[in-house]
Amino acid sequence: MTDDGERLWFVGSSGAIGEYDVATGSLTSRAAPMDVTNNFNDVAVTGEAGEANVYVAGGAGGTVLER
Numbered sequence: 606m607t608d609d610g611e612r613l614w615f616v617g618s619s620g621a622i623g624e625y626d627v628a629t630g631s632l633t634s635r636a637a638p639m640d641v642t643n644n645f646n647d648v649a650v651t652g653e654a655g656e657a658n659v660y661v662a663g664g665a666g667g668t669v670l671e672r
Contacts, residue, residue, distance in 0.1 A: 610627065621636055648662070
């Protein structure tokens with residue numbers, strides 16, 4: 606979750622990444638960043654919504670992506 610609690614980020618298999626807006630209930634797909642479709646198993650977020658740094662980790666060869 607972002608530091609201000611406005612966005613919830615989640616990850617999953619086949620490159621699934623999503624951003625959920627807590628206030629509006631809208632869901633935005635951020636799937637397959639840079640065409641990477643690994644199984645992601647961890648996400649860390651720092652900063653406020655709209656300016657957050659999002660780090661995603663995958664199990665295939667230790668993939669780490671940053672947004």
